[in-house]
């Protein structure tokens with residue numbers, strides 16, 4: 001049974017379960033959604049990420065989640081918290097937040113709605129002192145959302161990852177502390 005981590009006006013955020021990789025592969029692993037994230041993944045790569053996420057949730061009580069649309073019961077996105085695990089990053093182990101929304105549900109406010117709940121979770125029950133988010137200059141929708149959530153650009157944490165195509169380099173970072181989130185919400 002999945003755990004329901006949060007509920008918003010239009011979404012339920014639940015933990016990932018065994019067998020969810022096929023759903024992610026079908027609904028989110030599309031060329032458009034994955035365009036700025038190194039391209040589509042193989043099913044086994046998503047299975048490996050989910051296995052890692054389930055182990056993280058068991059050990060530390062946080063992970064990436066599925067966004068379920070209340071009106072239809074359908075999975076419409078993936079978001080949550082993991083630890084920075086890119087070996088090239090300057091801040092390994094920090095709490096990293098991230099998000100993906102199904103292409104046919106873009107620009108409805110789902111990513112923002114889900115992330116407001118994820119940030120409350122991160123700074124509440126999870127107890128993260130600060131979170132970071134990683135993207136590229138070319139991923140305009142993503143960094144605009146970071147700025148809308150009150151996140152601060154951290155040029156000091158940027159790094160270059162040759163695994164990404166030239167147009168998505170370098171990897172750029174934003175961060176947010178628990179205090180900054182409380183101020184932003186007020």
Ligand SMILES: CC(C)(COP(=O)(O)OP(=O)(O)OC[C@H]1O[C@@H](n2cnc3c(N)ncnc32)[C@H](O)[C@@H]1OP(=O)(O)O)[C@@H](O)C(=O)NCCC(=O)NCCS
Nearest residue numbers: 033099100101106107108109110111112135141142144145
């Ligand atoms: C980035 C993404 C998750 C946004 O999801 P979404 O549900 O459409 O976003 P929302 O409707 O909640 O938008 C919230 C804010 O984000 C910004 N934003 C989202 N999409 C944008 C776009 N295409 N262009 C510019 N700004 C955008 C805006 O500031 C927007 O606020 P506004 O509507 O008041 O202008 C979605 O486009 C996506 O899945 N992209 C591919 C995956 C990806 O790159 N994920 C990020 C990894 S770091």
